Amino acid sequence: MSFDLRIKKRIGERSIDLTMSDSAGLVALTGPSGAGKTTVLNCIAGLMVPDDGHIAIGGRTLFDRASHTNLPPEARSCGYVFQDSRLFPHLTVVRNLAYGEALASSEDRWIDLMEVACLLEIADLLDRHPASLSGGETRRVAIGRALLAAPRFLLLDEPLASLDPARGEQVLQCVERIRDELGLPMLYVSHDAAEVARLTDRVVELPLAR
Numbered sequence: 290m291s292f293d294l295r296i297k298k299r300i301g302e303r304s305i306d307l308t309m310s311d312s313a314g315l316v317a318l319t320g321p322s323g324a325g326k327t328t329v330l331n332c333i334a335g336l337m338v339p340d341d342g343h344i345a346i347g348g349r350t351l352f353d354r355a356s357h358t359n360l361p362p363e364a365r366s367c368g369y370v371f372q373d374s375r376l377f378p379h380l381t382v383v384r385n386l387a388y389g390e391a392l393a394s395s396e397d398r399w400i401d402l403m404e405v406a407c408l409l410e411i412a413d414l415l416d417r418h419p420a421s422l423s424g425g426e427t428r429r430v431a432i433g434r435a436l437l438a439a440p441r442f443l444l445l446d447e448p449l450a451s452l453d454p455a456r457g458e459q460v461l462q463c464v465e466r467i468r469d470e471l472g473l474p475m476l477y478v479s480h481d482a483a484e485v486a487r488l489t490d491r492v493v494e495l496p497l498a499r
C-alpha cells in the first residue's frame with residue numbers, strides 16, 4: 290500500500306502544496322499550526338476538493354484533476370478519525386460502533402465488532418454513552434468506529450491532542466496495534482516529535498506557506 294499524493298489547495302490566506310510518495314505502513318504528517326494538515330486529510334477523504342494534483346492510495350486513484358477523477362467520500366474506503374472524535378452523543382458506544390459497521394458491505398468487512406472492542410480495549414464501555422467516557426476512551430471508540438467501516442487506510446488527526454500522558458499512552462498503544470497486528474496503512478497527523486518518532490521514521494513536514 291502506498292501513498293501517492295500531490296495536493297495543491299488555496300484555503301483562506303494559505304496555500305497548501307504537498308507532494309509525497311511513500312509505501313510505509315504509517316506515515317506521519319507534521320508541520321506548524323495552520324500549515325494545512327487537516328485540509329490535506331479532508332482532501333484525501335473527499336470532504337474537500339484540491340485545486341490541482343492527484344491522490345492515489347494503494348494504486349487506486351481517488352482524485353486526479355487531469356483526468357477529472359473525483360470519487361465521492363463513501364467510495365474512497367477511507368477511515369477518518371477526526372480531531373474531535375464526532376461520536377453520536379445520543380447513541381451508546383456499541384451503537385456508535387455498529388453505525389460504522391453498517392457503512393461496510395458484508396463482503397468488505399475484515400474485522401467484527403467484538404474483535405475491535407478487544408483490540409482497542411473498549412469491551413467494558415459498550416453500554417455507556419459518549420458523555421460518560423474519558424478523552425482517551427472517546428478516541429479509542431472513534432478509532433473503532435472507523436475500523437468497522439472496513440477502510441483500506443486510516444487518517445488520524447492528532448489522536449492524542451488534549452489527552453493526559455496516561456490516556457495518550459493507551460491511544461498510542463492502540464495505534465501501534467493497528468500498525469503491527471492489522472497492517473492497516475495510516476496517515477497520522479501530529480505536532481509532537483517524540484510521539485511521531487515512536488511510531489514511524491517516515492515523516493512528511495508540511496511547511497507554513499502563504
Ligand SMILES: Nc1ncnc2c1ncn2[C@@H]1O[C@H](COP(=O)(O)OP(=O)(O)OP(=O)(O)O)[C@@H](O)[C@H]1O
Pocket residue numbers: 300301302303320321322323324325326327328329
Ligand atoms: N473554511 C475556511 N476558510 C478560510 N480559511 C480556512 C478555512 N478552514 C481552514 N482555513 C485556514 O486554512 C489553514 C489550514 O488549516 P488546517 O486546519 O488545515 O491547518 P492545520 O495544519 O491542520 O492546523 P492545526 O495544526 O492548528 O490543526 C489555516 O490557516 C486555517 O485558518
